[in-house]
Amino acid sequence: MKDTVKKISFLLILVSLFVPGIMAQGTEETKSVWDSLIGFWGGTGFANFEFKYLIMIIVGVVFILLGIIKHWEPLLLVPIGFGILIGNVPFTPGYQIGIYEQGSVMNILYSGVIQGWYPPLIFLGIGAMTDFSSLISNPKLMLLGAAAQLGIFLTFIGAYAIGFTPAQSGAIAIIGGADGPTAIFLSSKLAPELIGAIAVAAYSYMALVPLIQPPIMKLLVPKSEQKIRMKPPRAVSKSEKIAFPIIGLLLTTFISPSAMPLLGMLFFGNLLKESGVTERLAETARFALINTITILLGVTVGASTQADRFLTWDSMKIFILGALSFMIATAAGLLFARLMNVFLKEGDKINPLIGSAGVSAVPDSARVSQDMGLKADKNNHLLMHAMAPNVAGVIGSAVAAGILLSMLG
Amino acid sequence: MNLLRINQFTDILVESGFGILVVFVALALLVLAFYAFGKISRYQFKKNKTKANQAKNIQPATIDEQDDEIPALEVAAIATALTLFFSDVHDEESNVITIKRIERRYSPWNSKIYGITNLHR
Numbered sequence: 001m002k003d004t005v006k007k008i009s010f011l012l013i014l015v016s017l018f019v020p021g022i023m024a025q026g027t028e029e030t031k032s033v034w035d036s037l038i039g040f041w042g043g044t045g046f047a048n049f050e051f052k053y054l055i056m057i058i059v060g061v062v063f064i065l066l067g068i069i070k071h072w073e074p075l076l077l078v079p080i081g082f083g084i085l086i087g088n089v090p091f092t093p094g095y096q097i098g099i100y101e102q103g104s105v106m107n108i109l110y111s112g113v114i115q116g117w118y119p120p121l122i123f124l125g126i127g128a129m130t131d132f133s134s135l136i137s138n139p140k141l142m143l144l145g146a147a148a149q150l151g152i153f154l155t156f157i158g159a160y161a162i163g164f165t166p167a168q169s170g171a172i173a174i175i176g177g178a179d180g181p182t183a184i185f186l187s188s189k190l191a192p193e194l195i196g197a198i199a200v201a202a203y204s205y206m207a208l209v210p211l212i213q214p215p216i217m218k219l220l221v222p223k224s225e226q227k228i229r230m231k232p233p234r235a236v237s238k239s240e241k242i243a244f245p246i247i248g249l250l251l252t253t254f255i256s257p258s259a260m261p262l263l264g265m266l267f268f269g270n271l272l273k274e275s276g277v278t279e280r281l282a283e284t285a286r287f288a289l290i291n292t293i294t295i296l297l298g299v300t301v302g303a304s305t306q307a308d309r310f311l312t313w314d315s316m317k318i319f320i321l322g323a324l325s326f327m328i329a330t331a332a333g334l335l336f337a338r339l340m341n342v343f344l345k346e347g348d349k350i351n352p353l354i355g356s357a358g359v360s361a362v363p364d365s366a367r368v369s370q371d372m373g374l375k376a377d378k379n380n381h382l383l384m385h386a387m388a389p390n391v392a393g394v395i396g397s398a399v400a401a402g403i404l405l406s407m408l409g
Numbered sequence: 410m411n412l413l414r415i416n417q418f419t420d421i422l423v424e425s426g427f428g429i430l431v432v433f434v435a436l437a438l439l440v441l442a443f444y445a446f447g448k449i450s451r452y453q454f455k456k457n458k459t460k461a462n463q464a465k466n467i468q469p470a471t472i473d474e475q476d477d478e479i480p481a482l483e484v485a486a487i488a489t490a491l492t493l494f495f496s497d498v499h500d501e502e503s504n505v506i507t508i509k510r511i512e513r514r515y516s517p518w519n520s521k522i523y524g525i526t527n528l529h530r
Contacts, residue, residue, distance in 0.1 A: 135443075136447065137447075139439065139440040139441075139443040139444055139447070142436045142437075142439055142440050142443075143433070143436060143437065143440060145436060146432045146433045146436040146437070147433075149429060149432045150429055152428075152429075153425035153426075153428050153429045154425070156424070156425050156428070157421055157422060157425050160418065160421045161418070166421065166424075169421070232480070232481050232484045233484070234451075237450050237454060239450060240443075240446060240447065240450050243446055244443070247442050247443075247446070248439060251435065251438050251442060252435050252439065255431060255434065255435045255438070256431065256435060363495060367492070367495050367496075370488070370492060379485075381484070381485050381488030381489065382488075383488045383491050383492060384484060384487060384488050384491070392436060395436065396432055396435075396436055399431070399432050399435045399436070400428060400429075403427075403428045403431050403432065407424055407427075407428070
């Protein structure tokens, strides 16, 4: 008890010694503390809040939920959705926080998008995980991948007609290639100011492939043709698989050298896979590397959709043009498959449902062809056949991007 | 690298026509290259097989002409496996972990009688 009394007395002495001093200084410092509190409030997201940020935050949350609940391209929609949240937290500019502020962490990561070096690395991974056997075994299906690129060039005309510059039109049109990395690569070169809207549109429509394509497929392919059974593909030798990336690279890039960064990496990745002697490198490309780049690409593209730059009429137009581009590409693939059937003899005919897979969007569009084929005939598996135009679409859209870049760049 | 100066709408139309044509040409060349390469490859494969069969004294008539095609059933199995893989089909689990309590009143592990020293009386 005595100890407690001693302790309390000591405490009181200390307080009596220091508090008057603190109070004396307080009159001068109170103002600056108050100012810093006001400054702190001014820097918070609440003080900088505007309604447009809320809209984008809702869009981000919708993306995340679509990825998680509906499983629509979760590897893309979840990072992009979260990136949208990051990019739309209101802040006071000048502290190197935002993605568009030079030197900020997000800005440094975003350089991979702006300088266009993420997409070729993604292509390296895609090449290392893609099996081109179905394409090699039935090369004529490659033409479906070319036909589906019609969406790109018709949208190019459409975008120019509604007032975009030729370079912007080319960047917007590539959304029809249904290939996110290609869209980012081309828009970073032709119209960097539209890159956020183009990337988000491209990835959104890729995720929406299971919704966009089936109605067009039902509309343009008669029931009888939906049931066509295709000849099983032949076995492909190892030498053919090794030759494909080498011949593919030389032929396509001699025609369209501007597509070299994309096609070079795609075919290089495939050679790593097929050569059989570089398995470690192929493994890294198809797992660690592509996953790392996908994370960085997704988050930074999402974060680039800062409301003040993203919510514009141009973005709305880009979304509408992107949807049209996708639909035209799907329709072109389907109709070209039907046209090919006119010239093919019985037994060699192709099921037009695989034509829609020519839009790229690997492997979702091939999966849609498989599902639609099974709906028409529950024993007709089209997935292997659909993978051919699907991967041809990747090559076709990269060639188209190269052509647009060389003409408009 | 500007091949054409684009100022007018007609130029855009020409550009588009030219663009799609080039895409077709590029992929058509690939088609031709792989038809040719495929034929050479199959010819080589058959030649090697014939040689191997001759070495084993197997009559040419018994060689299956459809050797280079994957059997339809195999293709269906692969397609199904791919579908299942892509659609990520697996058991849906409730994610609720419960510990089912089983009472063993006289188990040596919970019986009080084993926890005390039994004195002989």
